Amino acid sequence: MKATANQLRQALDSANPAIRFYLLHGPDESGARDLALRLARAMGTDAERVDLDGASLKADPGRLAAEAASLSLFGGARHIRVTALGEESLDAVAMLLSAARAGNPVVAIAPTLKTAGKVVKLALAADNALSFACYPPEAADADRLAAAIASEHGLRTTGGTASRLFAASGGDRAVLTREIEKLALYLDAAPERPATLDDAAIDAVGADLGEAEMALAIEAAIGGDAARLGSELARLNEAGVSMVPLVRGLVRRLMTLSELQAEVAAGASIASVIEGPRVFFKEKAATGRALRHWTPQRLSGAIDHLRQAERGMMGAATAGSIIAEAACLAVARAGRSAR
The missing domain is CATH 3.40.50.300 (P-loop containing nucleotide triphosphate hydrolases)
Incomplete structure:
Protein backbone atom coordinates (compact mmCIF):
# COMPACT_ATOMS: atom_id res chain seq x y z
CA MET A 1 0.00 0.00 0.00
CA CYS A 134 11.63 9.67 0.44
CA TYR A 135 12.74 12.89 -1.24
CA PRO A 136 14.96 15.65 0.15
CA PRO A 137 12.72 18.41 1.51
CA GLU A 138 12.24 21.43 -0.71
CA ALA A 139 13.11 24.86 0.62
CA ALA A 140 9.41 25.69 0.88
CA ASP A 141 8.90 22.69 3.19
CA ALA A 142 11.96 23.33 5.35
CA ASP A 143 10.30 25.32 8.14
CA ARG A 144 7.32 23.00 8.30
CA LEU A 145 9.55 19.91 8.53
CA ALA A 146 11.74 21.37 11.27
CA ALA A 147 8.70 22.57 13.22
CA ALA A 148 6.99 19.17 12.90
CA ILE A 149 10.00 17.23 14.18
CA ALA A 150 10.45 19.75 17.00
CA SER A 151 6.80 19.32 17.97
CA GLU A 152 7.25 15.55 18.21
CA HIS A 153 9.90 16.22 20.85
CA GLY A 154 7.82 18.74 22.78
CA LEU A 155 9.37 21.89 21.31
CA ARG A 156 7.48 24.89 19.95
CA THR A 157 9.54 26.81 17.39
CA THR A 158 9.41 30.58 17.44
CA GLY A 159 10.48 33.28 15.04
CA GLY A 160 13.15 31.97 12.71
CA THR A 161 14.25 29.01 14.84
CA ALA A 162 12.76 26.42 12.46
CA SER A 163 14.62 27.91 9.50
CA ARG A 164 17.79 28.15 11.53
CA LEU A 165 17.63 24.50 12.54
CA PHE A 166 17.07 23.37 8.98
CA ALA A 167 19.94 25.50 7.67
CA ALA A 168 22.27 24.25 10.39
CA SER A 169 21.51 20.63 9.46
CA GLY A 170 22.35 21.23 5.83
CA GLY A 171 18.95 19.82 4.87
CA ASP A 172 19.86 16.41 6.33
CA ARG A 173 16.78 15.07 8.11
CA ALA A 174 18.73 12.72 10.36
CA VAL A 175 21.10 15.45 11.52
CA LEU A 176 18.14 17.80 12.04
CA THR A 177 16.45 15.23 14.28
CA ARG A 178 19.59 14.68 16.36
CA GLU A 179 19.96 18.45 16.89
CA ILE A 180 16.33 18.71 17.99
CA GLU A 181 16.75 15.78 20.36
CA LYS A 182 19.73 17.54 21.93
CA LEU A 183 17.76 20.78 22.32
CA ALA A 184 14.79 18.95 23.84
CA LEU A 185 17.11 17.38 26.40
CA TYR A 186 18.63 20.79 27.18
CA LEU A 187 15.17 22.35 27.70
CA ASP A 188 13.79 19.26 29.47
CA ALA A 189 11.02 19.14 26.89
CA ALA A 190 8.76 16.24 25.94
CA PRO A 191 5.35 15.92 24.28
CA GLU A 192 3.70 15.89 27.73
CA ARG A 193 5.72 18.93 28.91
CA PRO A 194 6.27 21.22 25.91
CA ALA A 195 8.80 24.03 25.92
CA THR A 196 9.48 26.99 23.67
CA LEU A 197 12.55 26.81 21.48
CA ASP A 198 14.16 30.20 21.01
CA ASP A 199 17.42 31.50 19.58
CA ALA A 200 19.01 31.58 23.03
CA ALA A 201 18.71 27.80 23.37
CA ILE A 202 20.21 27.22 19.93
CA ASP A 203 23.04 29.62 20.75
CA ALA A 204 23.68 27.72 23.98
CA VAL A 205 23.90 24.17 22.66
CA GLY A 206 23.55 24.29 18.89
CA ALA A 207 26.52 22.97 16.93
CA ASP A 208 26.34 25.56 14.16
CA LEU A 209 28.88 28.22 15.11
CA GLY A 210 29.08 29.76 11.64
CA GLU A 211 31.80 29.60 9.03
CA ALA A 212 33.90 32.57 10.13
CA GLU A 213 36.16 30.59 12.45
CA MET A 214 36.47 27.80 9.92
CA ALA A 215 37.11 29.85 6.77
CA LEU A 216 40.79 28.97 6.36
CA ALA A 217 40.18 25.24 6.84
CA ILE A 218 37.26 25.27 4.40
CA GLU A 219 39.30 27.17 1.83
CA ALA A 220 42.18 24.71 2.17
CA ALA A 221 39.87 21.70 1.75
CA ILE A 222 38.18 23.06 -1.36
CA GLY A 223 41.49 24.23 -2.77
CA GLY A 224 43.00 20.76 -2.40
CA ASP A 225 45.72 21.87 0.02
CA ALA A 226 45.86 18.92 2.42
CA ALA A 227 48.99 20.17 4.20
CA ARG A 228 47.46 23.55 5.02
CA LEU A 229 44.21 21.87 5.99
CA GLY A 230 46.11 19.65 8.43
CA SER A 231 47.60 22.72 10.09
CA GLU A 232 44.20 24.39 10.33
CA LEU A 233 42.61 21.27 11.80
CA ALA A 234 45.34 21.12 14.42
CA ARG A 235 44.74 24.78 15.28
CA LEU A 236 41.00 24.25 15.64
CA ASN A 237 41.56 21.12 17.71
CA GLU A 238 43.89 22.95 20.08
CA ALA A 239 41.26 25.66 20.50
CA GLY A 240 38.68 23.02 21.43
CA VAL A 241 36.43 23.88 18.50
CA SER A 242 33.80 21.30 17.58
CA MET A 243 34.28 19.67 14.20
CA VAL A 244 30.52 19.60 13.50
CA PRO A 245 30.30 23.24 12.33
CA LEU A 246 33.37 22.74 10.17
CA VAL A 247 31.77 19.81 8.36
CA ARG A 248 28.53 21.73 7.96
CA GLY A 249 30.28 24.85 6.72
CA LEU A 250 32.21 22.81 4.18
CA VAL A 251 28.99 21.17 2.98
CA ARG A 252 27.35 24.57 2.53
CA ARG A 253 30.29 25.85 0.50
CA LEU A 254 30.26 22.76 -1.71
CA MET A 255 26.51 23.08 -2.22
CA THR A 256 26.96 26.72 -3.26
CA LEU A 257 29.66 25.62 -5.70
CA SER A 258 27.30 23.01 -7.08
CA GLU A 259 24.59 25.63 -7.66
CA LEU A 260 27.07 27.99 -9.32
CA GLN A 261 28.44 25.12 -11.40
CA ALA A 262 24.92 24.46 -12.72
CA GLU A 263 24.64 28.09 -13.82
CA VAL A 264 27.98 27.87 -15.60
CA ALA A 265 26.84 24.67 -17.33
CA ALA A 266 23.71 26.53 -18.47
CA GLY A 267 25.85 29.14 -20.23
CA ALA A 268 26.75 31.75 -17.61
CA SER A 269 30.35 32.84 -17.25
CA ILE A 270 32.34 32.13 -14.09
CA ALA A 271 33.04 35.86 -13.77
CA SER A 272 29.32 36.65 -13.71
CA VAL A 273 28.21 33.95 -11.25
CA ILE A 274 30.83 34.84 -8.62
CA GLU A 275 29.63 38.45 -8.63
CA GLY A 276 26.27 37.43 -7.20
CA PRO A 277 25.24 37.72 -3.53
CA ARG A 278 25.98 34.04 -2.80
CA VAL A 279 29.75 34.60 -2.91
CA PHE A 280 31.43 36.62 -0.16
CA PHE A 281 33.73 39.21 -1.70
CA LYS A 282 36.81 37.74 0.04
CA GLU A 283 36.03 34.31 -1.45
CA LYS A 284 35.50 35.33 -5.08
CA ALA A 285 38.97 34.42 -6.31
CA ALA A 286 38.98 31.04 -4.54
CA THR A 287 35.44 30.32 -5.77
CA GLY A 288 36.42 31.09 -9.34
CA ARG A 289 39.36 28.69 -9.12
CA ALA A 290 37.18 25.99 -7.61
CA LEU A 291 34.58 26.34 -10.36
CA ARG A 292 37.28 25.75 -12.95
CA HIS A 293 38.49 22.55 -11.33
CA TRP A 294 35.63 20.85 -9.47
CA THR A 295 33.24 18.77 -11.58
CA PRO A 296 29.56 18.24 -10.65
CA GLN A 297 30.32 14.56 -9.98
CA ARG A 298 33.15 15.34 -7.57
CA LEU A 299 31.06 17.96 -5.79
CA SER A 300 28.17 15.54 -5.34
CA GLY A 301 30.49 12.82 -4.06
CA ALA A 302 32.18 15.18 -1.58
CA ILE A 303 28.84 16.41 -0.22
CA ASP A 304 27.56 12.85 0.26
CA HIS A 305 30.81 11.81 1.97
CA LEU A 306 30.65 14.72 4.43
CA ARG A 307 27.00 14.10 5.27
CA GLN A 308 27.70 10.44 5.94
CA ALA A 309 30.58 11.50 8.18
CA GLU A 310 28.36 13.85 10.16
CA ARG A 311 25.75 11.15 10.66
CA GLY A 312 28.54 8.89 11.89
CA MET A 313 29.64 11.54 14.36
CA MET A 314 26.16 11.74 15.85
CA GLY A 315 26.16 8.15 17.10
CA ALA A 316 27.13 7.08 20.57
CA ALA A 317 30.76 6.22 21.35
CA THR A 318 32.15 7.30 17.99
CA ALA A 319 35.50 8.86 17.15
CA GLY A 320 33.73 12.09 16.23
CA SER A 321 36.60 14.49 15.58
CA ILE A 322 38.66 11.83 13.81
CA ILE A 323 35.73 11.02 11.50
CA ALA A 324 35.31 14.71 10.69
CA GLU A 325 39.01 15.32 10.07
CA ALA A 326 39.29 12.26 7.83
CA ALA A 327 36.26 13.39 5.81
CA CYS A 328 37.67 16.92 5.38
CA LEU A 329 41.03 15.54 4.27
CA ALA A 330 39.24 13.30 1.77
CA VAL A 331 37.63 16.42 0.30
CA ALA A 332 41.05 18.07 0.08
CA ARG A 333 42.42 15.06 -1.79
CA ALA A 334 39.45 15.22 -4.16
CA GLY A 335 40.11 18.93 -4.63
CA ARG A 336 43.74 18.26 -5.43
CA SER A 337 42.77 15.56 -7.96
CA ALA A 338 40.38 18.01 -9.57
CA ARG A 339 43.16 20.49 -10.31
Whole structure:
Protein backbone atom coordinates (compact mmCIF):
# COMPACT_ATOMS: atom_id res chain seq x y z
CA MET A 1 0.00 0.00 0.00
CA LYS A 2 1.07 3.56 -0.58
CA ALA A 3 1.47 5.49 2.65
CA THR A 4 1.29 9.18 3.44
CA ALA A 5 3.91 10.60 5.80
CA ASN A 6 1.45 10.56 8.71
CA GLN A 7 0.27 7.01 7.99
CA LEU A 8 3.85 5.79 7.80
CA ARG A 9 4.89 7.47 11.04
CA GLN A 10 1.86 6.09 12.89
CA ALA A 11 2.51 2.56 11.62
CA LEU A 12 6.23 2.70 12.46
CA ASP A 13 5.65 4.23 15.90
CA SER A 14 3.15 1.52 16.81
CA ALA A 15 4.98 -1.35 15.04
CA ASN A 16 1.61 -2.13 13.43
CA PRO A 17 1.34 -5.95 13.46
CA ALA A 18 -0.63 -5.89 10.19
CA ILE A 19 2.40 -4.50 8.35
CA ARG A 20 5.31 -6.86 7.80
CA PHE A 21 7.26 -4.79 5.25
CA TYR A 22 8.06 -1.06 5.18
CA LEU A 23 9.67 0.09 1.93
CA LEU A 24 11.43 3.46 2.16
CA HIS A 25 12.61 4.26 -1.34
CA GLY A 26 13.90 7.35 -3.10
CA PRO A 27 16.98 9.58 -3.02
CA ASP A 28 16.67 10.88 0.55
CA GLU A 29 18.58 8.05 2.20
CA SER A 30 19.16 10.11 5.34
CA GLY A 31 15.43 10.67 5.75
CA ALA A 32 14.76 6.97 5.17
CA ARG A 33 17.28 5.96 7.82
CA ASP A 34 15.73 8.36 10.28
CA LEU A 35 12.27 6.92 9.61
CA ALA A 36 13.65 3.42 10.10
CA LEU A 37 14.79 4.44 13.58
CA ARG A 38 11.16 4.98 14.53
CA LEU A 39 10.48 1.27 14.14
CA ALA A 40 13.54 0.46 16.24
CA ARG A 41 12.28 2.74 19.01
CA ALA A 42 8.81 1.21 18.82
CA MET A 43 10.26 -2.29 19.19
CA GLY A 44 12.03 -1.27 22.40
CA THR A 45 15.62 -0.86 23.53
CA ASP A 46 16.01 -4.57 24.22
CA ALA A 47 14.79 -5.67 20.80
CA GLU A 48 17.12 -7.64 18.57
CA ARG A 49 17.86 -6.07 15.18
CA VAL A 50 19.00 -8.17 12.22
CA ASP A 51 20.88 -6.22 9.54
CA LEU A 52 20.80 -7.40 5.93
CA ASP A 53 21.54 -5.79 2.58
CA GLY A 54 20.43 -6.13 -1.01
CA ALA A 55 23.49 -8.10 -2.06
CA SER A 56 22.97 -10.78 0.59
CA LEU A 57 19.30 -11.15 -0.37
CA LYS A 58 20.21 -11.58 -4.02
CA ALA A 59 22.45 -14.49 -3.07
CA ASP A 60 19.86 -15.99 -0.70
CA PRO A 61 16.32 -14.73 -1.49
CA GLY A 62 14.68 -16.95 1.11
CA ARG A 63 16.63 -15.50 4.00
CA LEU A 64 14.42 -12.43 4.43
CA ALA A 65 11.24 -14.44 4.98
CA ALA A 66 13.14 -16.86 7.23
CA GLU A 67 14.50 -14.09 9.42
CA ALA A 68 11.06 -12.48 9.62
CA ALA A 69 9.58 -15.74 10.89
CA SER A 70 12.39 -16.64 13.30
CA LEU A 71 12.23 -16.22 17.05
CA SER A 72 14.69 -14.00 18.86
CA LEU A 73 17.58 -15.81 20.49
CA PHE A 74 16.39 -14.59 23.90
CA GLY A 75 12.67 -14.73 23.18
CA GLY A 76 12.16 -10.95 22.97
CA ALA A 77 11.14 -8.55 20.22
CA ARG A 78 12.96 -8.73 16.91
CA HIS A 79 12.99 -6.73 13.67
CA ILE A 80 14.96 -6.68 10.43
CA ARG A 81 16.56 -3.72 8.68
CA VAL A 82 17.65 -4.02 5.05
CA THR A 83 19.95 -1.42 3.53
CA ALA A 84 20.81 -0.80 -0.13
CA LEU A 85 17.82 -2.82 -1.27
CA GLY A 86 17.40 -2.81 -5.05
CA GLU A 87 15.59 -4.63 -7.82
CA GLU A 88 17.84 -7.64 -7.26
CA SER A 89 15.85 -8.27 -4.07
CA LEU A 90 12.49 -8.69 -5.84
CA ASP A 91 12.32 -12.43 -5.16
CA ALA A 92 13.21 -11.93 -1.49
CA VAL A 93 10.49 -9.32 -1.01
CA ALA A 94 7.92 -11.47 -2.85
CA MET A 95 8.70 -14.45 -0.61
CA LEU A 96 8.38 -12.28 2.50
CA LEU A 97 5.00 -10.84 1.50
CA SER A 98 3.56 -14.23 0.54
CA ALA A 99 4.93 -16.19 3.51
CA ALA A 100 2.46 -17.99 5.77
CA ARG A 101 3.70 -16.04 8.75
CA ALA A 102 6.25 -13.35 9.53
CA GLY A 103 6.13 -12.06 13.07
CA ASN A 104 9.15 -9.77 12.82
CA PRO A 105 8.66 -6.52 10.86
CA VAL A 106 11.07 -5.57 8.08
CA VAL A 107 12.07 -2.03 7.15
CA ALA A 108 14.01 -1.57 3.91
CA ILE A 109 16.04 1.46 2.86
CA ALA A 110 16.16 1.58 -0.92
CA PRO A 111 17.65 4.85 -2.26
CA THR A 112 18.11 3.57 -5.83
CA LEU A 113 14.64 2.13 -6.39
CA LYS A 114 12.41 3.93 -8.86
CA THR A 115 8.69 4.44 -8.34
CA ALA A 116 7.97 2.50 -11.53
CA GLY A 117 10.23 -0.39 -10.46
CA LYS A 118 9.02 -3.92 -9.77
CA VAL A 119 9.80 -3.91 -6.03
CA VAL A 120 7.87 -0.69 -5.44
CA LYS A 121 4.91 -1.97 -7.47
CA LEU A 122 4.94 -5.21 -5.48
CA ALA A 123 4.85 -3.31 -2.17
CA LEU A 124 2.11 -0.97 -3.41
CA ALA A 125 -0.07 -3.93 -4.33
CA ALA A 126 0.37 -5.73 -0.99
CA ASP A 127 -2.00 -5.20 1.95
CA ASN A 128 0.73 -6.18 4.42
CA ALA A 129 3.27 -3.63 3.17
CA LEU A 130 3.65 0.14 3.22
CA SER A 131 5.60 1.99 0.54
CA PHE A 132 6.83 5.55 1.00
CA ALA A 133 8.91 7.70 -1.34
CA CYS A 134 11.63 9.67 0.44
CA TYR A 135 12.74 12.89 -1.24
CA PRO A 136 14.96 15.65 0.15
CA PRO A 137 12.72 18.41 1.51
CA GLU A 138 12.24 21.43 -0.71
CA ALA A 139 13.11 24.86 0.62
CA ALA A 140 9.41 25.69 0.88
CA ASP A 141 8.90 22.69 3.19
CA ALA A 142 11.96 23.33 5.35
CA ASP A 143 10.30 25.32 8.14
CA ARG A 144 7.32 23.00 8.30
CA LEU A 145 9.55 19.91 8.53
CA ALA A 146 11.74 21.37 11.27
CA ALA A 147 8.70 22.57 13.22
CA ALA A 148 6.99 19.17 12.90
CA ILE A 149 10.00 17.23 14.18
CA ALA A 150 10.45 19.75 17.00
CA SER A 151 6.80 19.32 17.97
CA GLU A 152 7.25 15.55 18.21
CA HIS A 153 9.90 16.22 20.85
CA GLY A 154 7.82 18.74 22.78
CA LEU A 155 9.37 21.89 21.31
CA ARG A 156 7.48 24.89 19.95
CA THR A 157 9.54 26.81 17.39
CA THR A 158 9.41 30.58 17.44
CA GLY A 159 10.48 33.28 15.04
CA GLY A 160 13.15 31.97 12.71
CA THR A 161 14.25 29.01 14.84
CA ALA A 162 12.76 26.42 12.46
CA SER A 163 14.62 27.91 9.50
CA ARG A 164 17.79 28.15 11.53
CA LEU A 165 17.63 24.50 12.54
CA PHE A 166 17.07 23.37 8.98
CA ALA A 167 19.94 25.50 7.67
CA ALA A 168 22.27 24.25 10.39
CA SER A 169 21.51 20.63 9.46
CA GLY A 170 22.35 21.23 5.83
CA GLY A 171 18.95 19.82 4.87
CA ASP A 172 19.86 16.41 6.33
CA ARG A 173 16.78 15.07 8.11
CA ALA A 174 18.73 12.72 10.36
CA VAL A 175 21.10 15.45 11.52
CA LEU A 176 18.14 17.80 12.04
CA THR A 177 16.45 15.23 14.28
CA ARG A 178 19.59 14.68 16.36
CA GLU A 179 19.96 18.45 16.89
CA ILE A 180 16.33 18.71 17.99
CA GLU A 181 16.75 15.78 20.36
CA LYS A 182 19.73 17.54 21.93
CA LEU A 183 17.76 20.78 22.32
CA ALA A 184 14.79 18.95 23.84
CA LEU A 185 17.11 17.38 26.40
CA TYR A 186 18.63 20.79 27.18
CA LEU A 187 15.17 22.35 27.70
CA ASP A 188 13.79 19.26 29.47
CA ALA A 189 11.02 19.14 26.89
CA ALA A 190 8.76 16.24 25.94
CA PRO A 191 5.35 15.92 24.28
CA GLU A 192 3.70 15.89 27.73
CA ARG A 193 5.72 18.93 28.91
CA PRO A 194 6.27 21.22 25.91
CA ALA A 195 8.80 24.03 25.92
CA THR A 196 9.48 26.99 23.67
CA LEU A 197 12.55 26.81 21.48
CA ASP A 198 14.16 30.20 21.01
CA ASP A 199 17.42 31.50 19.58
CA ALA A 200 19.01 31.58 23.03
CA ALA A 201 18.71 27.80 23.37
CA ILE A 202 20.21 27.22 19.93
CA ASP A 203 23.04 29.62 20.75
CA ALA A 204 23.68 27.72 23.98
CA VAL A 205 23.90 24.17 22.66
CA GLY A 206 23.55 24.29 18.89
CA ALA A 207 26.52 22.97 16.93
CA ASP A 208 26.34 25.56 14.16
CA LEU A 209 28.88 28.22 15.11
CA GLY A 210 29.08 29.76 11.64
CA GLU A 211 31.80 29.60 9.03
CA ALA A 212 33.90 32.57 10.13
CA GLU A 213 36.16 30.59 12.45
CA MET A 214 36.47 27.80 9.92
CA ALA A 215 37.11 29.85 6.77
CA LEU A 216 40.79 28.97 6.36
CA ALA A 217 40.18 25.24 6.84
CA ILE A 218 37.26 25.27 4.40
CA GLU A 219 39.30 27.17 1.83
CA ALA A 220 42.18 24.71 2.17
CA ALA A 221 39.87 21.70 1.75
CA ILE A 222 38.18 23.06 -1.36
CA GLY A 223 41.49 24.23 -2.77
CA GLY A 224 43.00 20.76 -2.40
CA ASP A 225 45.72 21.87 0.02
CA ALA A 226 45.86 18.92 2.42
CA ALA A 227 48.99 20.17 4.20
CA ARG A 228 47.46 23.55 5.02
CA LEU A 229 44.21 21.87 5.99
CA GLY A 230 46.11 19.65 8.43
CA SER A 231 47.60 22.72 10.09
CA GLU A 232 44.20 24.39 10.33
CA LEU A 233 42.61 21.27 11.80
CA ALA A 234 45.34 21.12 14.42
CA ARG A 235 44.74 24.78 15.28
CA LEU A 236 41.00 24.25 15.64
CA ASN A 237 41.56 21.12 17.71
CA GLU A 238 43.89 22.95 20.08
CA ALA A 239 41.26 25.66 20.50
CA GLY A 240 38.68 23.02 21.43
CA VAL A 241 36.43 23.88 18.50
CA SER A 242 33.80 21.30 17.58
CA MET A 243 34.28 19.67 14.20
CA VAL A 244 30.52 19.60 13.50
CA PRO A 245 30.30 23.24 12.33
CA LEU A 246 33.37 22.74 10.17
CA VAL A 247 31.77 19.81 8.36
CA ARG A 248 28.53 21.73 7.96
CA GLY A 249 30.28 24.85 6.72
CA LEU A 250 32.21 22.81 4.18
CA VAL A 251 28.99 21.17 2.98
CA ARG A 252 27.35 24.57 2.53
CA ARG A 253 30.29 25.85 0.50
CA LEU A 254 30.26 22.76 -1.71
CA MET A 255 26.51 23.08 -2.22
CA THR A 256 26.96 26.72 -3.26
CA LEU A 257 29.66 25.62 -5.70
CA SER A 258 27.30 23.01 -7.08
CA GLU A 259 24.59 25.63 -7.66
CA LEU A 260 27.07 27.99 -9.32
CA GLN A 261 28.44 25.12 -11.40
CA ALA A 262 24.92 24.46 -12.72
CA GLU A 263 24.64 28.09 -13.82
CA VAL A 264 27.98 27.87 -15.60
CA ALA A 265 26.84 24.67 -17.33
CA ALA A 266 23.71 26.53 -18.47
CA GLY A 267 25.85 29.14 -20.23
CA ALA A 268 26.75 31.75 -17.61
CA SER A 269 30.35 32.84 -17.25
CA ILE A 270 32.34 32.13 -14.09
CA ALA A 271 33.04 35.86 -13.77
CA SER A 272 29.32 36.65 -13.71
CA VAL A 273 28.21 33.95 -11.25
CA ILE A 274 30.83 34.84 -8.62
CA GLU A 275 29.63 38.45 -8.63
CA GLY A 276 26.27 37.43 -7.20
CA PRO A 277 25.24 37.72 -3.53
CA ARG A 278 25.98 34.04 -2.80
CA VAL A 279 29.75 34.60 -2.91
CA PHE A 280 31.43 36.62 -0.16
CA PHE A 281 33.73 39.21 -1.70
CA LYS A 282 36.81 37.74 0.04
CA GLU A 283 36.03 34.31 -1.45
CA LYS A 284 35.50 35.33 -5.08
CA ALA A 285 38.97 34.42 -6.31
CA ALA A 286 38.98 31.04 -4.54
CA THR A 287 35.44 30.32 -5.77
CA GLY A 288 36.42 31.09 -9.34
CA ARG A 289 39.36 28.69 -9.12
CA ALA A 290 37.18 25.99 -7.61
CA LEU A 291 34.58 26.34 -10.36
CA ARG A 292 37.28 25.75 -12.95
CA HIS A 293 38.49 22.55 -11.33
CA TRP A 294 35.63 20.85 -9.47
CA THR A 295 33.24 18.77 -11.58
CA PRO A 296 29.56 18.24 -10.65
CA GLN A 297 30.32 14.56 -9.98
CA ARG A 298 33.15 15.34 -7.57
CA LEU A 299 31.06 17.96 -5.79
CA SER A 300 28.17 15.54 -5.34
CA GLY A 301 30.49 12.82 -4.06
CA ALA A 302 32.18 15.18 -1.58
CA ILE A 303 28.84 16.41 -0.22
CA ASP A 304 27.56 12.85 0.26
CA HIS A 305 30.81 11.81 1.97
CA LEU A 306 30.65 14.72 4.43
CA ARG A 307 27.00 14.10 5.27
CA GLN A 308 27.70 10.44 5.94
CA ALA A 309 30.58 11.50 8.18
CA GLU A 310 28.36 13.85 10.16
CA ARG A 311 25.75 11.15 10.66
CA GLY A 312 28.54 8.89 11.89
CA MET A 313 29.64 11.54 14.36
CA MET A 314 26.16 11.74 15.85
CA GLY A 315 26.16 8.15 17.10
CA ALA A 316 27.13 7.08 20.57
CA ALA A 317 30.76 6.22 21.35
CA THR A 318 32.15 7.30 17.99
CA ALA A 319 35.50 8.86 17.15
CA GLY A 320 33.73 12.09 16.23
CA SER A 321 36.60 14.49 15.58
CA ILE A 322 38.66 11.83 13.81
CA ILE A 323 35.73 11.02 11.50
CA ALA A 324 35.31 14.71 10.69
CA GLU A 325 39.01 15.32 10.07
CA ALA A 326 39.29 12.26 7.83
CA ALA A 327 36.26 13.39 5.81
CA CYS A 328 37.67 16.92 5.38
CA LEU A 329 41.03 15.54 4.27
CA ALA A 330 39.24 13.30 1.77
CA VAL A 331 37.63 16.42 0.30
CA ALA A 332 41.05 18.07 0.08
CA ARG A 333 42.42 15.06 -1.79
CA ALA A 334 39.45 15.22 -4.16
CA GLY A 335 40.11 18.93 -4.63
CA ARG A 336 43.74 18.26 -5.43
CA SER A 337 42.77 15.56 -7.96
CA ALA A 338 40.38 18.01 -9.57
CA ARG A 339 43.16 20.49 -10.31
